[in-house]
Structure formats: structure tokens, C-alpha cells
Amino acid sequence: MGQPQQVTHLSFIRRTRDLGFIMEAVRALLDLSEQRERTCADVDALAARHLVEVTRKIADLTALPRQLSSAILTCDGGAISECRILEAFAAAD
Numbered sequence: 001m002g003q004p005q006q007v008t009h010l011s012f013i014r015r016t017r018d019l020g021f022i023m024e025a026v027r028a029l030l031d032l033s034e035q036r037e038r039t040c041a042d043v044d045a046l047a048a049r050h051l052v053e054v055t056r057k058i059a060d061l062t063a064l065p066r067q068l069s070s071a072i073l074t075c076d077g078g079a080i081s082e083c084r085i086l087e088a089f090a091a092a093d
Helices: 003-018 023-033 041-074 084-091
Strands: none
Touching (some): 023 041
């Protein structure tokens, strides 16, 4: 692999990681990018799975300010063993 191709691969990896793809998916996408004769079906499937995950994360992040505010408001400043914020974190999922 020549230096220009290495730079291209590094840019590809950086961009896909910036978009939130996990390394396993980045490797798969990079491998697929080398198989020029294949159809885009596998790439489409990876992107679709990632879209579902991103959409879920956005929903979680959208709810986060309300959840944190609620947890903070319920804090009575007592002992850590009774901390409502830590209880809320433990109950997540």
C-alpha cells in the first residue's frame, strides 16, 4: 500500500469514526471499499444499522436534560448510599 492510499485509508477511518461507526464496522466498510465489483448492499446494510443506533442515541440524548434535571431536583443532599442520582444511573436501561 503506497503512502497516498494510506492517507486515504486514515482519512476514511477518521471520518467514519467521527460519524460514530464502531471499529468493527469501520473495518468492514474499509474492506468493502476495496471490493469494487460488489454491489452496495452490504454497505447499505451497515449504514442502515448505524442509522438505527444513531437515532436511538439521539432519542436518549434528547431525554437526558429532563432526566438529569429530575434526578438533581430529587437529591436531598443525604448520604451517598441514598443518592437518587446514582440510583437513576444504576436503573438506566
